[in-house]
Amino acid sequence: MIDKRVTSCAAAVVDIQDGDTVMIGGFGEAGSPIELIHALIDHGAKNLTVVNNNTGSGRVGLAALIENGQVAKMICSYPRTANSLVFPELYRSGKIELELVPQGTLAERIRAGGAGIPAFFTPTSVGTPLAKDKESRTFDGEDYVMERAIKADFALIKAKQADRYGNLTFNKTARNFAPIMAMAATNTLVQTNKMVELGYIDPENVVTPGIFVNQVIEITNPQQESKLVKEGVVYP
């Protein structure tokens, strides 16, 4: 029998090891799996490389994971936001490494990682500092730079609905990086707003097929990052 459901966030993250690469879904707070991130803080794995578009906001969720000293390196496209308090200070004092990647290149590197493509050529960043020291080639008269795929040991993502096979749907723009991260990680951990019966999701409407998912935990009323930031909440 296939049953990917787990009953606690702690049980979902327990196998994350020091030094692992962890992809975390979300674009800002939309799609951020905040309960799973907090479970990772409680779990305590250190020296992580984290892949996310941003670096979190306030002192909860991803920002709290960074503040707790568990992240050695961030791979992201936009490490600043209106409420990013934690990352800028650590970066300026040299306590965290940053690999800055154009957003579309980040997405494609993740997608390639999940699709068995080790590298690809893209027109993005040609002639800019972000193409420095990268292999380049000309195809049909246009210049391209080579980018390597990114794979991860774990992905933490948030879904709207999930069934016990791990089939997923998402809510609006909270989908963002989740489907491609689910493909690129060896172990994909999902927090879902609603656990549904097999067949409840029309097969035509499955966004992420269960083959890309390892464990699912139902969190019916997830915390809202912006609300916590507004209230000045600090995790843990």
Next chain:
Amino acid sequence: MKKEPMKQEPIKQEPMSNITANIGWSREQMAQRCAQDINDGSYVNLGIGIPEKVAQYVPAGREVIYHTENGLLGMGTEPSADELDPDLINAGKKPVTAIPGAAYFHHGDSFSMIRGKHIDVCVLGAMQVSKQGDLANWSTGAADAIPAVGGAMDLVAGVKTIYIITQHTTKTGVAKILPKCSFPLTGKGVVNRIYSDLCVMDVTDKGLALIELAPNVSFDYVQERTAVTLINSLS
């Protein structure tokens, strides 16, 4: 650039009291001028800041679909209090709505739309633009700055037509339109047209061509404030 002939609509004049220069277009008017060049039926991505304002000035009767790179085609206006959903935001992380006929997709697909040349127009801001159409708009290269690029490099590399809306000079009067950008580039030779507070310029093989002046602005006035020799397409 292949463009359909456009019908020019009069730009609404506004009080100029809130801007430093006493002549030229205001921020709103630059957005309004740019909006005249958004064709019916186009797929458009608008950058954060003044470019966002373009949507509200697209002439009536033109149907335009807005793409936001975080995963929505068919972005609508700002939500009312009861429509607000933190899972429905734009690339600037502001709450938005989705129009009837909208579509959601993941980042891989979203940037395939961009890189795959499916988006017709992108409007962006600029720190510097060169006469060859090089754009610098993500970093001053300062050592203590936290570098952040987002989707800007993908947009300029992939979108068919790139429009720039920018003040002609910095607040202290330093030229932003230059022979060569001194800031790190976002893309090389990517800009098609520039809308400044003083004029509209096209990037051509022969150089920067001034194609339109803001009311009460002369060619010489613009040339004095531009670090490259402009081609006067009006004469």
